[in-house]
Amino acid sequence: MPTIAPDLPPLIGQSSAFLELMDQVSGVAPLERPVIVIGERGTGKELVAARLHFLSRRWDNPLVKVNCAALPETLLETELFGHEAGAFTGAARRRLGRFERAHGGSLFLDEIANATLAVQEKVLRVVEYGELERVGSSATLRVDVRVIAATNVDLPEAADAGRFRHDLLDRLAFDVISVPPLRARREDIPLMAEHFGRAMALELGWEAYPGFDPAAMEALTAYPWPGNVREIKNVVERAVYRWGDADTAVAAVQFDPFDSPYRPAVAPLQPEISAETAAEAPPGALQPIDLVATVAGLERDLLRQALTANRYSQRETARHLGLSYHQLRNRLRKHGL
Numbered sequence: 001m002p003t004i005a006p007d008l009p010p011l012i013g014q015s016s017a018f019l020e021l022m023d024q025v026s027g028v029a030p031l032e033r034p035v036i037v038i039g040e041r042g043t044g045k046e047l048v049a050a051r052l053h054f055l056s057r058r059w060d061n062p063l064v065k066v067n068c069a070a071l072p073e074t075l076l077e078t079e080l081f082g083h084e085a086g087a088f089t090g091a092a093r094r095r096l097g098r099f100e101r102a103h104g105g106s107l108f109l110d111e112i113a114n115a116t117l118a119v120q121e122k123v124l125r126v127v128e129y130g131e132l133e134r135v136g137s138s139a140t141l142r143v144d145v146r147v148i149a150a151t152n153v154d155l156p157e158a159a160d161a162g163r164f165r166h167d168l169l170d171r172l173a174f175d176v177i178s179v180p181p182l183r184a185r186r187e188d189i190p191l192m193a194e195h196f197g198r199a200m201a202l203e204l205g206w207e208a209y210p211g212f213d214p215a216a217m218e219a220l221t222a223y224p225w226p227g228n229v230r231e232i233k234n235v236v237e238r239a240v241y242r243w244g245d246a247d248t249a250v251a252a253v254q255f256d257p258f259d260s261p262y263r264p265a266v267a268p269l270q271p272e273i274s275a276e277t278a279a280e281a282p283p284g285a286l287q288p289i290d291l292v293a294t295v296a297g298l299e300r301d302l303l304r305q306a307l308t309a310n311r312y313s314q315r316e317t318a319r320h321l322g323l324s325y326h327q328l329r330n331r332l333r334k335h336g337l
Helices: 016-028 045-054 073-081 117-129 155-160 166-172 186-204 214-222 228-243 275-280 291-309 314-321 325-334
Strands: 035-038 063-067 106-110 146-151 175-178
Touching: 016 045, 016 175, 035 045, 045 063, 045 106, 045 146, 063 073, 073 117, 117 146, 117 166, 155 166, 155 325, 186 214, 186 228, 214 228, 291 314, 291 325, 314 325
Parallel strands: 035 146, 035 175, 063 106, 106 146
Antiparallel strands: none
């Protein structure tokens, strides 16, 4: 059952986990309350936020989005709250912030856990009282905005660790929508493969879409999908275009596009060499080592191995590696895993 928001790809599913998610979204959408959307990368948190907006009475007013992880603190503050002319060097004219632009509508704060405590305090004031001040101004402005926040971080744990304000968490968490990862709703994988496959066949100009053969579909269904919906879209579209035959079912699927015998190998660690040995070695005998790249590559490989061994359970992987859940998430984000 695809559900579509304007200018966004559809939410697709028919599994019980997906239908429960849609029921929760539909139930809370009409209420004038903030909501937190939590889920792994690629699960469709932005699509859920859009559905919350378009099923509310605010549907014909702006849905404004800002990624809190994409901007440093000073820029994020001016993006959210705006600034007056002359507020800082380069501020030649007044600029309305995202809260003002979302007046009467909804503001989607993606990756809210990345906002600094100072920015969080100002967001709390807007959520609590509907008031803000532009940077460089002491005039108080009132706005009517519904805040929808999203994150892939354990916010209660972040609050206990002092990285997120407890009072903001309490205010935002009127309801918390946890988006299930794709591995928790495997019944939806064939439906998604059909949807993304047909769209790719149409883009390629095929007169018909042959679908995936049983072995390929079984492989798609069994895969753990660490990148969730975003990953399956890429995998399916890549498989269809590489197959190139509209008359026979797609039988080849490559999950990792970097998998190649020609993939650059991680540079091996050089053995320790004493100063005396180095002094006696002929010129050119010692090869330079890119220590940062080598250590990063080793860490990335160990993370991949641990994720696979623990069936992509991040909590089990963190325990396996002797890391906290937050430390593991930081490292996975650092390496794009």
